[in-house]
Amino acid sequence: MSATLSAAPARVKRKIREAALHRLRGGPRTRSQNAAFAALLRDLGALAAEVSASAAWGDVQLTRAVVDLQAKAAADRLEADDAVALGLGRRAWHAAPSGAWDALLVVGQRARWQYPEVGKRVAEVLLDARPGSAAAREVARDSRRRADKLSGRAWRERSRRRPTDGTLPRLLDALDGAAPEAGADDWFAVEEALRTGPGALVPAAVPVLRRSYVGDDHADTPFLVTLRAVLARGLTTGSDVAPLQEVLDTAATELGAARPGLPADGAAADGAEEDGARDGATPGAPIDVQTMSTAGLREYFAGRSVALVANSADLLDLELGPEIDAHDVVVRFNSFLLDAAHTGTRTHVHATIHLHDFNWDVPVDGRLVFGGAARPWAASLARHLRPGAQRWVGDESVRWPRRTxxxxxxxxxxxxxxxxxxxxxxxxxxxxxxxxxLYGFNFHTGAPLRRPDAMHLPVADAHDYDAEREWVARRTVDTAPGRISLR
Known part of the structure; x- marks a missing residue:
């Protein structure tokens, strides 16, 4: 046979070799699956490296899931024969006994809310491997819905189907008067209007309401959500919101919003709540606890001295605990750790991002929970709040102060x-x-001081510490070792 092969023409030899190689290689579907998985694994590694410095709990969980996936994929290639089989496509990346498919599913579950585009891509690879998986279909569905939510595509499409000559548009046109059209930064214009007098809110808010009603690309939120926000700002600042009564009544009839009464003097009405489920509003968390608006917080902090204590190891070099505890209100953050001599022991307000699950069981007067997106924020309140651990919690009007x-x-x-x-x-x-x-505010130039189970969290690179330092410096009236005074 060898003599016959050696005497064969080069063309025949080449065909024989190609046939042998083809028998060694797997089918085209397996090779395609393995290539898609390898490309996804590479991109997930880059994403994990990018978000690994974030202190947000969602990013921490995603990073851990990607690292576990990388470990599973590496284990599948420890043996030379396995590596060759995967490389040639004779074995699929998800074939038993590999744990890579389950690990990738966890990555998709972690990514679908914060990084929906990543979640959709993960789901595609999962479903290509196991088309009947209900868990993978759930990741695909949630990622798609979340992507639509973030883009506003769903509510904008609904809004653009509304008649532009209906009752609500006519009412908004009648309210507009000579008010200047707001620019792209609508809500800043609304906040600036609040400084000019109680009657300035409605004219400034009308362009914002109109844009949200018709689904304009510059609108940030659906109409009912925007209307609720305008009413909340008006009622908590004593502005005249009575001109919006007819708009609200009409919205109740046409869009299904609740219909609270709006007193002419701007005082808060009992039961002023909007369902808004049909237009994307976020329901309140089902927690039996008093909520606090800006008006309530103004009363809580009025005439009181406040100490804000950062989670900084710099405080360990100073014995400021008694000085901190001497304040009327002591505010601590996220995963704070108490030390009587250096940080004090009193805590009246716990301020935290909604993703963290640290110190929610510490008894306090109130909790300020911050979050940029309304629905995950409300879900976190429902999940994290411990009954009886606080008398009040900040409501949605103080969910994201940076916004306004x-x-x-x-x-x-x-x-x-x-x-x-x-x-x-x-x-x-x-x-x-x-x-x-402010105590221990070094803007993350030093080591942190946190609970032991939170010390592993890295310093987040999503924050602009220089901008925050400059803001504080412009308002500083006095300094001392470990302390910055703004009042």
């Missing part, structure tokens, strides 16, 4: 403020405290 309390330039520099900075923005806006002292 920063000028456009600073807002652009601070897309994701730290928890401490969000609290500072709120206190500065309320402007009722006799003294505001």
């Amino acid at each position: 309390l920063l000028d456009p330039e600073t807002r652009e520099r601070c897309p994701v403020p730290t928890t401490g900075f969000n609290t500072l923005l709120l206190l500065d806006y309320l402007d009722v405290s006799t003294r505001i002292d």
Whole structure:
């Protein structure tokens, strides 16, 4: 046979070799699946490296899931024969006894809410391997819905089907009057209008309402959500919102919104709540606890000295505990750790991002829970709040102070403020405290001081610490070792 093969023409030899190689290689479907998995694994590794510095719990969980997936994929290639089989496509990446498919499913479940496009791609690879998986279909469905939610595509399409000559558009046109058309930064214009007098809110808000009603690309939220926000701002600031009564009545008839009464003097009406489920509003968390708006917080902090204590190891070099505890209100953040001599022991307000699950069981007067997206924020409240651990919790009007309390330039520099900075923005806006002292605020130039189970969290690179430091510096009236005074 060998003599015959050696005497054969080169063309015949080549065909024989190609046939032998083809028999060694797997089918085209398996090779395609393995190539898609390898490309996805590479991109997931890059994403994990990018978000690994984030202190957000969702990013921490995603990073861990990707690392576990990488470990499973590497284990599948430890043996040379297995590596060759995977490389040639004779074995699929998800074939038993590999644990890669289950590990990739966890990655998809972790990514679908924060990174829906990643979730959709993960689901495609999962379903290509196991088309009948209900769990993979759930990841695909949730990722698709989340992507639509973030883009606003669903509510914009519904809004654009509304008649532009209906009752609501006519009412909004009648309210507009000579008010100037707001620019792209609508909500900042609304907040600025609040400074000019109680009657300025409605004219400034009408362009925002009109854009949300018709699903304009510049609108940030659906109409009922926007209407609710305008009413909340008006009622909590004593503005005249009575002109919106007819708009609200019509919305109740046409869109299914609740119909609270709006007193002409701007006082809060009992039961002022909007369902808004048909237009994308976020229902309140089913927690038996008092909620606190900006009006309630203004009363809580009025005439009181406030200490904001950062989670900084710099405080271990100073014995400021008694000085901190001497304040009327002590605010601590996220995964704080108490040390009587260095940080004090009193905690009146716990401020935290909604993704963290640290110190929610510590008894406090109130909890300020910050989050940029309304629905995950409400879900976190329902999941994390411990009954009886707080008398009040900040409501949606103080969910994301960065949204309405920063000028456009600073807002652009601070897309994701730290928890401490969000609290500072709120206190500065309320402007009722006799003294505001910051302890241990080094803007993450030193080591952290946290609970032991949170010490592994890295310093998040999503924050602009320089911008926050400059904001604080412009308002500083006094300094001492470990302390910055803003009042």
